[in-house]
Amino acid sequence: xxxxxxxxxxxxxxxxxxxxxxxxxxxxxxxxxxxxxxxxxxxxxxxxxxxxxxxxxxxxxxxxxxxxxxxxxxxxxxxxxxxxxxxxxxxxxxxxxxxxxxxxxxxxxxxxxxxxxxxxxxxxxxxxxxxxxxxxxxxxxxxxxxxxxxxxxxxxxxxxxxxxxxxxxxxxxxxxxxxxxxxxxxxxxxxxxxxxxxxxxxxxxxxxxxxxxxxxxxxxxxxxxxxxxxxxxxxxxxxxxxxxxxxxxxxxxxxxxxxxxxxxxxxxxxxxxxxxxxxxxxxxxxxxxxxxxxxxxxxxxxxxxxxxxxxxxxx
Amino acid sequence: xxxxxxxxxxxxxxxxxxxxxxxxxxxxxxxxxxxxxxxxxxxxxxxxxxxxxxxxxxxxxxxxxxxxxxxxxxxxxxxxxxxxxxxxxxxxxxxxxxxxxxxxxxxxxxxxxxxxxxxxxxxxxxxxxxxxxxxxxxxxxxxxxxxxxxxxxxxxxxxxxxxxxxxxxxxxxxxxxxxxxxxxxxxxxxxxxxxxxxxxxxxxxxxxxxxxxxxxxxxxxxxxxxxxxxxxxxxxxxxxxxxxxxxxxxxxxxxxxxxxxxxxxxxxxxxxxxxxxxxxxxxxxxxxxxxxxxxxxxxxxxxxxxxxxxxxxxxxxxxxxxxxxxxxxxxxxxxxxxxxxxxxxxxxxxxxxxxxxxxxxxxxxxxxxxxxxxxxxxxxxxxxxxxxxxxxxxxxxxxxxxxxxxxxxxxxxxxxxxxxxxxxxxxxxxxxxxxxxxxx
Numbered sequence: 042x043x044x045x046x047x048x049x050x051x052x053x054x055x056x057x058x059x060x061x062x063x064x065x066x067x068x069x070x071x072x073x074x075x076x077x078x079x080x081x082x083x084x085x086x087x088x089x090x091x092x093x094x095x096x097x098x099x100x101x102x103x104x105x106x107x108x109x110x111x112x113x114x115x116x117x118x119x120x121x122x123x124x125x126x127x128x129x130x131x132x133x134x135x136x137x138x139x140x141x142x143x144x145x146x147x148x149x150x151x152x153x154x155x156x157x158x159x160x161x162x163x164x165x166x167x168x169x170x171x172x173x174x175x176x177x178x179x180x181x182x183x184x185x186x187x188x189x190x191x192x193x194x195x196x197x198x199x200x201x202x203x204x205x206x207x208x209x210x211x212x213x214x215x216x217x218x219x220x221x222x223x224x225x226x227x228x229x230x231x232x233x234x235x236x237x238x239x240x241x242x243x244x245x246x247x248x249x250x251x252x253x254x255x256x257x258x259x260x261x262x263x264x265x266x267x268x269x270x271x272x273x274x275x276x277x278x279x280x281x282x283x284x285x286x287x288x289x290x291x292x293x294x295x296x297x298x299x300x301x302x303x304x305x306x307x308x309x310x311x312x313x314x315x316x317x318x319x320x321x322x323x324x325x326x327x328x329x330x331x332x333x334x335x336x337x338x339x340x341x342x343x344x345x346x347x348x349x350x351x352x353x354x355x356x
Numbered sequence: 357x358x359x360x361x362x363x364x365x366x367x368x369x370x371x372x373x374x375x376x377x378x379x380x381x382x383x384x385x386x387x388x389x390x391x392x393x394x395x396x397x398x399x400x401x402x403x404x405x406x407x408x409x410x411x412x413x414x415x416x417x418x419x420x421x422x423x424x425x426x427x428x429x430x431x432x433x434x435x436x437x438x439x440x441x442x443x444x445x446x447x448x449x450x451x452x453x454x455x456x457x458x459x460x461x462x463x464x465x466x467x468x469x470x471x472x473x474x475x476x477x478x479x480x481x482x483x484x485x486x487x488x489x490x491x492x493x494x495x496x497x498x499x500x501x502x503x504x505x506x507x508x509x510x511x512x513x514x515x516x517x518x519x520x521x522x523x524x525x526x527x528x529x530x531x532x533x534x535x536x537x538x539x540x541x542x543x544x545x546x547x548x549x550x551x552x553x554x555x556x557x558x559x560x561x562x563x564x565x566x567x568x569x570x571x572x573x574x575x576x577x578x579x580x581x582x583x584x585x586x587x588x589x590x591x592x593x594x595x596x597x598x599x600x601x602x603x604x605x606x607x608x609x610x611x612x613x614x615x616x617x618x619x620x621x622x623x624x625x626x627x628x629x630x631x632x633x634x635x636x637x638x639x640x641x642x643x644x645x646x647x648x649x650x651x652x653x654x655x656x657x658x659x660x661x662x663x664x665x666x667x668x669x670x671x672x673x674x675x676x677x678x679x680x681x682x683x684x685x686x687x688x689x690x691x692x693x694x695x696x697x698x699x700x701x702x703x704x705x706x707x708x709x710x711x712x713x714x715x716x717x718x719x720x721x722x723x724x725x726x727x728x729x730x731x732x733x734x735x736x737x738x739x740x741x742x743x744x745x746x747x748x749x750x751x752x753x754x755x756x757x758x759x760x761x762x763x764x765x766x767x768x769x770x771x772x773x774x775x776x777x778x779x780x781x782x783x784x785x786x787x788x789x790x791x792x793x794x795x796x
Contacts, residue, residue, distance in 0.1 A: 100792065104431040105453055105751070126762075191617040192635075209552075215620025217770045301563035304620050305770025306762060321424065322755040323431070324792075 097330035104323040117330035144229040149236025171234040182298025189213040243277030382692035387437035390416035396713040430455040438687040449751040451484035456492040457683040477717035481680030493680025495717035500740040501675040504639040507661040540614035543637035555614030556638040557627040566623035577668025578603030596779035604775040646733035662736035676744035759785035
């Protein structure tokens with residue numbers, strides 16, 4: 042009988058080690074292998090989560106560790122859920138999430154469709170299109186603040202060129218009506234290529250034979266698109282929406298660089314607000330309750346979404 | 357034999373001398389904001405290095421991140437900084453949380469008297485609790501919000517004539533905030549030398565402390581008080597008095613009518629840029645920028661002038677800036693750090709500090725004959741330092757500041773609600789902070 046890989050590994054095991062593990066069951070050996078990972082997971086994920094939940098019921102402040110910490114029950118949760126400013130940041134986040142996902146999916150899919158057509162120079166244009174997502178969000182935020190400057194910014198001049206408006210007559214990041222759109226535009230500019238790449242992977246995974254069969258059945262291009270392309274790319278699109286949704290729910294650096302949450306609190310997303318509570322105001326207990334609420338929200342929404350995604354994949 | 361003994365004795369003496377020198381020489385790190393005065397301090401500190409044998413290192417952080425970065429450092433008990441030139445409002449936290457070393461004994465032992473410093477700077481930068489002789493810092497950099505104006509534009513006969521005809525008075529340094537707004541309005545959108553210019557570059561920044569440091573210059577002068585002078589932490593009717601509401605309305609009106617487009621998030625550096633690039637006739641900023649403006653090739657020399665924050669209906673006040681220098685309690689080089697403070701407090705060092713672009717708070721320097729004429733901005737600096745008021749310096753300063761940033765920015769820049777609603781909400785926020793802190 043030829044020697045298997047397992048046999049050669051067993052033979053290579055030093056006799057001292059072999060003697061030691063001889064008495065261990067397979068299950069025990071498996072536990073030994075996964076124990077370090079489980080320990081790390083508990084230490085850096087589960088323990089902080091439990092600790093955060095505990096802190097959320099107190100008035101603990103991390104900048105005054107020597108001060109007495111009192112148990113405040115559900116007070117932090119009550120204050121957060123009844124605070125209109127928090128609801129305003131939730132609304133700002135929802136607006137940002139919805140419109141960035143909408144535009145990124147729409148434009149990303151359209152770009153992927155075009156690139157998939159394999160025209161001359163398509164590889165070159167793919168490289169150009171994906172450049173924005175390779176930049177640091179802080180850098181992108183900074184240079185878009187210059188682009189949005191009413192006196193010297195290119196953006197205002199382009200808008201003025203096409204609309205005839207006075208370029209100094211509007212301030213994208215300084216006006217309540219425009220600032221939420223200013224951050225949507227920048228995030229869309231930066232992350233549409235990511236959605237495009239995922240869609241492109243989806244489009245290229247569709248076997249050519251399916252289209253050929255559809256052609257034989259004399260299906261129109263429009264019908265092919267809705268009955269073949271869209272259903273087969275949908276799981277990829279949903280995955281892109283999941284990734285971008287989670288990322289944009291946590292959006293911080295880009296918006297801080299662009300608007301600092303202003304004007305007023307118009308673009309103060311939940312992550313910016315949470316950071317202010319936790320590390321500027323140092324209301325650690327309150328911020329912990331805030332983080333728990335956000336965690337439950339994201340976890341709940343993501344679970345529902347993943348179930349839907351699995352159903353789509355099963356079809 | 358004698359020679360051998362002598363050689364051995366010399367070697368031992370040299371070795372022990374070196375050892376003593378090694379033990380004495382410390383590597384000190386001074387933490388401050390990254391701005392022009394910090395560069396001057398680096399130069400000034402070379403004398404200290406030469407005299408003491410200690411090596412000075414510097415950790416400078418740009419203003420928008422300064423509080424975040426350094427308060428995190430202090431709150432985490434970090435050992436990065438031996439000396440901290442912290443903002444005036446940190447003194448309460450520094451003292452109560454044990455971040456700073458108390459200086460009273462050190463001052464007494466080294467004959468450093470707080471009576472020798474400008475009283476406002478002692479109260480603002482060194483004392484906690486305020487008004488008590490408990491010192492946690494040595495006044496290091498005296499600063500205050502003031503105004504810079506384009507003297508050359510003001511001097512143009514055609515503009516003077518037009519202004520006089522329109523407003524019935526000379527185009528000159530404004531005596532009141534209302535006059536300042538008139539001047540800003542007059543220049544807004546005007547063509548000067550083929551360029552469109554604007555009235556006033558003012559503080560509007562949202563993220564750190566910008567708009568608060570700006571709006572208080574209007575609020576104080578219209579009657580805003582932080583609390584009832586008779587009853588601490590009693591804010592209703594003081595923070596949101598009718599005068600305070602008027603002051604806030606004034607600041608919004610000034611922002612709406614007379615600032616450069618796109619100035620919705622401006623602080624020190626943006627207002628400097630606007631003024632130096634010839635965009636603005638007036639600039640609100642801390643006095644630290646004045647040496648730089650004076651030396652600027654475009655707007656320096658006779659082309660710019662300086663004046664203190666003008667009066668309002670309730671008096672003339674200006675927002676205090678500046679900092680004291682403290683020894684960080686987590687430092688393992690406290691003796692060397694105190695040595696630096698002793699050196700820095702000397703009158704001749706304070707005089708050199710002024711000569712190099714610093715702003716000393718030592719009376720013997722700023723009250724010396726000839727000081728007011730020593731620089732074009734020296735008189736404005738003295739006048740401004742005489743009218744200062746400061747923000748809360750409570751341990752909960754950061755929460756109090758963020759609440760004000762939020763309420764004021766939402767009204768002034770975003771145009772949400774009324775001034776009365778903004779200040780009423782601020783009273784609510786501040787009350788909650790003091791309740792949480794056990795002060796109410």
